Amino acid sequence: MALLVTNIPWPGDDGDPRPALAARLGVPTAAVAEVTLLRRSVDGRRRPPRWQANYRVQLSEGEDEALARRLHGVRRWTDRDQDRHRAADPPRAPRQRWPRDVRPLIIGAGPAGLFAALRLSEAGAPAILLERGAEVDARLQDVRAFWRRGVLDPESNVVFGEGGAGAFSDGKIYTRRRDGELGWVFRRLVDMGADPEILEEGWAHLGTDRIQRILPTLRAHLRANGVDLRFNTAARGFLVEGGRCVGVRLDEGELRGGPVIVATGHSARDVWAAMLDAGAAAERRPIHIGARVEHPQRLIDEARYGSPRGDLPPASYRLTSNPPARRGPPAARRAHTFCMCPGGTVVAATNHPERVVVNGMSYSKRQAWWANSAVIVEVHPDDYPGEDPLAGVRYQDAIEARAFAAGGGGFKAPAQRVEDLLAGRASTELPRVSYPLGATPCDLRAVLPEPLIIGMIAALRHFDRRLPGFAGPEGVLIAPETRTTAPLRFLRGPDLASTTLPGLMPVGEGAGYAGGIVSAALDGYRAANALVERFAPRLHDPYDP
Ligand SMILES: Cc1cc2nc3c(=O)[nH]c(=O)nc-3n(C[C@H](O)[C@H](O)[C@H](O)COP(=O)(O)OP(=O)(O)OC[C@H]3O[C@@H](n4cnc5c(N)ncnc54)[C@H](O)[C@@H]3O)c2cc1C
Incomplete structure (x- = not known):
C-alpha cells in the first residue's frame, strides 16, 4: 500500500x-x-x-x-x-486495417491539426495535412523579418506556419490531469522531445524555443508514419457535392478526399468565410478583448514574494475583476488577466497588413526583464455590428485597424501608461517596452470601445490592490489584445462533423472548441478518434482496452 x-x-x-x-x-x-x-x-x-x-x-x-x-x-x-x-501510452493500432479508399484531409498544422494527424497515423490512416505557412525553420526567418523590419508575410508569420499559433507562444500547458486522452497528448509531447517533467508539473511551461525543437521531430515522425505533409499549401475553398464536403480547392487545383478536418485557428478569417459559403453553420460567440500590461519582472516578484526572488522562478499572477452590480450607471464589465508571461515579451502577432494585434510569449528560461499579461474584458455578441456569424470578426478587425492608425503605421503598437489611463490623460512618453516594432504613446480610448476601457480601469484599480505597483508608474498597456479566441463557433454533432455540411469537421480554436495548445490538441485528437471509430471500429480504443 x-x-x-x-x-x-x-x-x-x-x-x-x-x-x-x-x-x-x-x-x-x-x-x-x-x-x-x-x-x-x-x-x-x-x-x-x-x-x-x-x-x-x-x-x-x-x-x-x-x-x-x-x-x-x-x-x-x-x-x-x-x-x-499515469501518462497513458496506448498501444499503437495495427496499420493495415484502415480502409484504402478513405483519405482524410487535415487543414492546418497547429496543435489541433498535428495531433489529429498523429492519432490518424497511429491508426494507419493515409492522411494528408495541408499547411499554408512554412516549416518552422523558414517560418522563424519570416517572423524575424517582421519583428525586426516590419516586413509581414501574410502566409507565414506568428500565427501561420508549422506549429500554428502555438509555435511562438509562451507554451504554458497548465492542466492538472494527466490521465486518459490528456495523458495521451502529454505522453506524445514527451515522445517528440518535450521535457518529461511536463508529465508531473501542474504548471508546465514549454517556452517558444522548446516548442520549435519539438516540431521537426513530430514532422519526421508523421512522415515516417504515412502522413503526407504539404507546407506552403493553403486551402482556399471547399468542394461540395450532393450536400457533402468532398475536398478542398487549392491555388493549383482541386484536392479530393475526406473527411476534411478544418483546424485553421483563430486568425484564418478567409477560411471562416469559405466554410460559411460552403454551408457549415456557425453562431456568434462571446470573447474577451483588452490590452497587454507590461511591468518589470522585478516589480511582480516583489509584489508576489515580498522580496527579491532568489532561486525561485519568476513570479506569475492570475487576477480577476468582478465589479459588483450597483444602482445608477452600469457596473464595469468583468475582466481578468490572461496568458501571463513571466520573464516574457509582448509580441506583434498579426497576419493581416495594416492591422496591429499583440500577444505575449516567453522562452523556456523565462529570463526577459519584463513580465506581461493580457488584461481582457468581456465582449458580448450584442456588441457586434450585425447578427451574422462573422459580426464578431468585424468587431475585432475594426479595433485592430484603429490600433494600426493610432500606432502611426509600421505596425507600431499604441500604448499608454496605466497611470495615465486611470487619470484620463493621453501618455506622451513611455518607459522601455519589449514590443519589437516600437510603441507609440497615446490615449487607448482612441482604440478600444468605451465599455472595454471602463472594464479595464476598474480591473487595473482592483489588481493594484492585490499586487501593489500594478497600476504604478512602471506599468504600461500595449494594445490591442483582440485574438484571445474565435468570436464564432461552428455547430457540430456528436461525431464532431458540421451539423449542416457532412464531411467537414470544424476543429480546434478556430472552430470555437479550444482556447489553448492542450485543448486544441485534445480536440484534434477527438476528431481523429471519431474517424477511427467510424472507419476502423475494430481498432483498439486506447482508453477502453
Ligand atoms: C503569441 C501567442 C502566445 C500564446 N501562448 C499560449 C500559451 O502560453 N499557452 C497556450 O495554451 N496557448 C497559447 N496561445 C494560444 C495557442 O497557441 C492556440 O490556442 C493554439 O495554437 C490553437 O491551436 P489550433 O491548432 O486550433 O490553431 P492554430 O495554432 O492557430 O493553427 C492553425 C494552423 O492552420 C493553418 N492554416 C490556416 N488557414 C489555412 C489554410 N487555408 N490552409 C492551410 N493551413 C491553414 C495556420 O497556418 C496554422 O498553422 C498563444 C497564442 C499566441 C499567438
Whole structure:
C-alpha cells in the first residue's frame, strides 16, 4: 500500500526528499522505501516563499501506514490517483486495417491539426495535412523579418506556419490531469522531445524555443508514419457535392478526399468565410478583448514574494475583476488577466497588413526583464455590428485597424501608461517596452470601445490592490489584445462533423472548441478518434482496452 504525501519542502534536483518525508510521517528515514515525485510548485503564501512537492511514498513492510494516514497532508494512494498520474501510452493500432479508399484531409498544422494527424497515423490512416505557412525553420526567418523590419508575410508569420499559433507562444500547458486522452497528448509531447517533467508539473511551461525543437521531430515522425505533409499549401475553398464536403480547392487545383478536418485557428478569417459559403453553420460567440500590461519582472516578484526572488522562478499572477452590480450607471464589465508571461515579451502577432494585434510569449528560461499579461474584458455578441456569424470578426478587425492608425503605421503598437489611463490623460512618453516594432504613446480610448476601457480601469484599480505597483508608474498597456479566441463557433454533432455540411469537421480554436495548445490538441485528437471509430471500429480504443 502506498501513500500520497503533499507539500513537502523540495530538496532540489539532486537532493534527497526522504528525510523530510520521514519526518512528516514520523518514521525512520530507512523506512521510506520508494519515493516518486508527482508535482513541484512554489508556495507563494509563505514568507519567504519556497519550493514544495507532492510524493507517492511506499513505506517498508511493518511500518504503521494506518498511523501515517491520520497525519495532515498524508493519505492513502488510491486507484484514482494512479489513473490521474499515469501518462497513458496506448498501444499503437495495427496499420493495415484502415480502409484504402478513405483519405482524410487535415487543414492546418497547429496543435489541433498535428495531433489529429498523429492519432490518424497511429491508426494507419493515409492522411494528408495541408499547411499554408512554412516549416518552422523558414517560418522563424519570416517572423524575424517582421519583428525586426516590419516586413509581414501574410502566409507565414506568428500565427501561420508549422506549429500554428502555438509555435511562438509562451507554451504554458497548465492542466492538472494527466490521465486518459490528456495523458495521451502529454505522453506524445514527451515522445517528440518535450521535457518529461511536463508529465508531473501542474504548471508546465514549454517556452517558444522548446516548442520549435519539438516540431521537426513530430514532422519526421508523421512522415515516417504515412502522413503526407504539404507546407506552403493553403486551402482556399471547399468542394461540395450532393450536400457533402468532398475536398478542398487549392491555388493549383482541386484536392479530393475526406473527411476534411478544418483546424485553421483563430486568425484564418478567409477560411471562416469559405466554410460559411460552403454551408457549415456557425453562431456568434462571446470573447474577451483588452490590452497587454507590461511591468518589470522585478516589480511582480516583489509584489508576489515580498522580496527579491532568489532561486525561485519568476513570479506569475492570475487576477480577476468582478465589479459588483450597483444602482445608477452600469457596473464595469468583468475582466481578468490572461496568458501571463513571466520573464516574457509582448509580441506583434498579426497576419493581416495594416492591422496591429499583440500577444505575449516567453522562452523556456523565462529570463526577459519584463513580465506581461493580457488584461481582457468581456465582449458580448450584442456588441457586434450585425447578427451574422462573422459580426464578431468585424468587431475585432475594426479595433485592430484603429490600433494600426493610432500606432502611426509600421505596425507600431499604441500604448499608454496605466497611470495615465486611470487619470484620463493621453501618455506622451513611455518607459522601455519589449514590443519589437516600437510603441507609440497615446490615449487607448482612441482604440478600444468605451465599455472595454471602463472594464479595464476598474480591473487595473482592483489588481493594484492585490499586487501593489500594478497600476504604478512602471506599468504600461500595449494594445490591442483582440485574438484571445474565435468570436464564432461552428455547430457540430456528436461525431464532431458540421451539423449542416457532412464531411467537414470544424476543429480546434478556430472552430470555437479550444482556447489553448492542450485543448486544441485534445480536440484534434477527438476528431481523429471519431474517424477511427467510424472507419476502423475494430481498432483498439486506447482508453477502453
Ligand atoms: C503569441 C501567442 C502566445 C500564446 N501562448 C499560449 C500559451 O502560453 N499557452 C497556450 O495554451 N496557448 C497559447 N496561445 C494560444 C495557442 O497557441 C492556440 O490556442 C493554439 O495554437 C490553437 O491551436 P489550433 O491548432 O486550433 O490553431 P492554430 O495554432 O492557430 O493553427 C492553425 C494552423 O492552420 C493553418 N492554416 C490556416 N488557414 C489555412 C489554410 N487555408 N490552409 C492551410 N493551413 C491553414 C495556420 O497556418 C496554422 O498553422 C498563444 C497564442 C499566441 C499567438
